[in-house]
Amino acid sequence: MLVDEAHAFRNPDTEQYRALSRLMGGSHKKLALLTATPVNNSVFDLYHQIMLFARHTARFAGVGIPNLTEYFKRAIEAAGHGESSTAMFGLMDAISVRRTRRFIQEHYPNARVAGKPISFPEPELQTVRYDLDGAYPGLFAQVEREMDALTLARYQPDNYRIDGDADLRAQALAGLLRTGLLKRFESSVHAFRLTTQTMIGAHEKFLAALDERETVLTPGAQLGAGDEAVDPAAVVEGGKAVGAPPPSTGATSCAATSRPTSSGSAVSPPQWRARRSTTTPSSTSSRGC
Helix, strand or coil: CEECCHHHHCCCCCHHHHHHHHHCCCCCCCCEECCCCCCCCCCHHHHHHHHHHHCCCCCCHHHCCCCHHHHHHHHHHHHHCCCHHHHCHHHHHHHCCCCCHHHHHHHCCCCEECCEECCCCCCCCCCCCCCHHHHCCCHHHHHHHHHHHCCCHHHCHHHHECCCCCCHHHHHHHHHHHHHHHHHHHHCHHHHHHHHHHHHHHHHHHHHHHHCCCEEECHHHHCCCCCCCCCHHHHCCCCCEEECCCCCCCCEECCCCCEECCCCCEECCCCCEECEECCCCCCCCEECC
């Protein structure tokens, strides 16, 4: 099987990933993944793509990698010490083929495909100048204001802890979400609309579950087809179900999301309570969590 734009299969929580994984099951099949950007968020993006054809973590024991998961963890640690350039050379040398245009021109000058010689037309650059702010006066300033006004409280509930102890990782996540929304807007208005509608729908389900004291699902557990409408937070959140604690007097309780440890087990952080907030950019009443 030949899969183009293979980086779209970096998240095992999507329907399209699971579908391809099912196709790879059963009898032995060969899989070629084509992508110029195999890693988007974490080196484990590459891990999940490799597992589509590796099928188990001992697949590369023959090249000195007895456990693929541990290999990736060590590679991340090595990258933290400035050794990223060689941390995964053994694996990448065993599974990947990299052919740039210049490489083909230098080493395969007489290469032919379907009887025709390979040619690389020289690009002709043209400069087209335009003024978006002139075409859409005030639009980009408005987008900037609205993006900055987003609290993204559901993704950083520690900001509403009574003890004021905020989670810096959650704040970093909120920053990534803003960037992700801007990228969706850059892609197209339609893509941006799909993503925001998905986020709004997930937020409403979250609030409804809290009100009913039911189990609260993290965005990763609510993924659909894994296409343009995917909640960006699912990139970093798992698909675990977490229970919403009962509300306390004078405060609204937020669900404590289980976070995976290095060993793969889940550890729930201390429960927190968030004050109700009645001030939002749109002047409508909402809760901090």
